[in-house]
Amino acid sequence: MPSTENPGVSTDHTADAFKRRFMVRFVTVLIGGMFLDGFILGILGTVITPITHELNFSDLWEGLVAASALLGIMIGAPLAGWAGDKWGRKPLFMADMGLFVAASVLQFFVDSAWQLFVVRLLMGIAIGAEYAVGWPLMSEFSPARLRGRLLCGSEVAWYVGFMVAFLVGYILTTSTDVSWRIILGTSTLIALVLFIARIGLPESPRWLWNVGRRDEAVAIANKYMMESKDITDIAHEDTRKGTFGMLFSRQYWRSTLFVSGFWFCSVTPYFAIATFAESVLKNYGLSSGLAGGLGLSAVAAAGVVVTVLYIDKIGRRILTVPPQWLCTVVLAIIGLWAGAPPVIVLVLFLVFSFFNAMYTAITGLYPAEVFPTEIRGLGTGFGAAVSRLGAAAGTFLLPWSMTNLGTSVTMLIAAGVALVGAALSQWLCPETMGKNLSDTAVGVGH
Template sequence: MKTVSERRTARGELSATGKRHFLIRLAAVMVGGMFLDGYILGIIGPVAATMMGDLRLTSLEEGLVAAAALLGILVGSPIGGYAADKFGRKPLFMLDMGLFVIASALQFVVDSAEWLIVVRLMMGVAIGAEYSVGWPLMSEFAPARLRGRVLGLTLIAWYSGFMAAFALGYVLTEYTDLGWRTILGTSTVIAGVLFVSRLGLPESPRWLWNVGRRDEARLVARRYLESEADVADVEHEDVRPGTFGMLFSRKYWRSTLFVSMFWFCAVSPYFAIATFADSVLESYGLGGGLAGGVGLSAVALSGVVLTVFLIDKVGRRVLTVPPQWLATVILAVIGLWAGAPPFAVLVLFLVFSFFNAMYNTLTGVYPGEVFPTEIRGIGTGFAAAVSRVGAGIGTFLLPMSMKTLGTGGTMLIAAGVALLGAVLSQWLAPETKGKSLTETAAGYGH
């Protein structure tokens, strides 16, 4: 008689060890994309002064260089989401990284502000598409018992990428003769490795089933999914095309509202308070430099790590709702406490960063869970675009607010945004721990 392992091999199914290795590989290449997102944003800081002098950038051009990647994400995420739902996860997962490799390599030869802005915009488009395909693809392969933890790893990767890039850029700028083009172009190495690592990955069985390719879906599901229950759940998928309008349908408008505005409210105060905190750190001699760029991110990273550890044990809501209320209170205290000693403001900021990072981790989990397969890509992409609007507001309107309203008024506005997120999450944040994707994406009416 054939063993269970031999029977599985005969019908193309991997062993339990093989399935575990596949999941690790998929998680690694997806997490790598989020690492790159943090990396390209973090690497700019250490070379900004040299780059500005070499290219003779105006203040406007410097701002556009910094903003180009965010704008690219704003454009790339909904387009990538639409394409991922229409043409499949697999081709987009390769195409976005291929675009990133090309754009990143062009950084070695840029010779004008205009070209640098275009290149950084292309990189942002690729990262935006990565948001829209990476999370859906990972959620569609991950077992329910591990899905929150695996998706949450992306936020660890983002903070780690930012910290690694800032540290590397700082060291290369201070202690080597490498030019700023070479330092920016270091992202090409990571992107190239990720592109090669993605070759041969399978298409999502849920997407295959959704577009009517049922035999292929069954083969992929049986080969890669962890359990028979996961395989059976794939066959619960509807066979229907997704449309952008479905995001605002009676069944899914709450999902769209929650994911988009939760994400918006999570990132907007973070960018505002991070900018404000730099002036506080300067009073301690920590503003800028290696300590300022890496140390503060490390506090946020610890919040993400704790959340990833707990998410599949305690659930989503307890890590989403209470931290937002705490963040709201902290921002309000900073705004109302006129004349607070710098040490107190510093402590409050660090506590805010920790709790904000906790619920920010859920921005990488909920999008892949609450939308059905036919609009999982476009739903994630739309929410990512809305979040980048929040990031832009936090980054670019803050200086004006600081001048006209002062730090107190600015922090109260940030507290108001956090309050909106807390109220929305109290109302709409679902508990998806341990549920199949069919259950999590059933809509609020079911």
């Protein structure tokens, strides 16, 4: 048996094939969670009009329901991150999908604005937990040489989920008499399949080592992890308890500022524009809101694919910093060129979606790399909560801003948010490609 002070590598000749099957399964269930997140956010935009008519929404309730899942993420992500660091990743990874299944079923029965708000708030809490537990868990099992590709790849699923939901919702609302409750509830089947697929997944060996359960950590690492250097790196874990205050300590405050600020500035403009794609594009004279909305999601998915292909080849920083400056310029042009031809505006929005998605794909990777195991879940959860504060604010305020401030000012505000993100990343963005988690989790600037 390998020493608990120096984890060894299993010599079973069937181990490699077993580990590959495990990694495929694990990546699939994580990708499924990201698909669900994109799906529940994308599907709402297609049925918000019939919901508003049937439930007599005021402008306030329309904004609250649109932002409810995002508000839920703000609650669920930090709480689940704290709980996952304290009690383990595995139980939270099951519980969040169980909550999602239950809340998704409740969508079939809502009959008031406040009920729909509460149900989607619960779904958001489950998704927030998915961020705070799923990404750290994936980073702790992934080979260092593939970690960027695997974690960023889950973002492809988010955009695909958003795009599929937009298409499914549009077809069902325009070609059938299916109730909006059934359209919203289509997420139930996906969630149930994912819940079943997660049964039997192991606990993170890094978390086990960190809390002093070294024999279990060694056994799981040898059974499931693919490369010897990743297994032996587990022995470099500290055995200490994480606290919320560590996020703002001298060692980690830069990591916390970078992760949360970068994430906030990445998603805020996109969520606002994509959620109300039809109305935003129609304000610029583009009659086909469906084509534009699908185009934004499809091009965004392509941007994530580019990041997945190159993240472990050319590094994190080059895919993070320059695209943010480009998006700042693109949004500023849209805001300043009030009389631009509609086709030019559409092209600019598509360019924004592509490059914004390139760096947004990395938002879940950085917290997994720059925080240590004892606060990896908490750091990811805090960053996700801050990011969804921006996404919720953008989603809630965009209709008001478009009406009261105009499209040009609204786009200039979005450009300002992108500018802050670009400057912050220029200052703090680290390069972590190919490094073990023990080497990357020392804090930005150390």
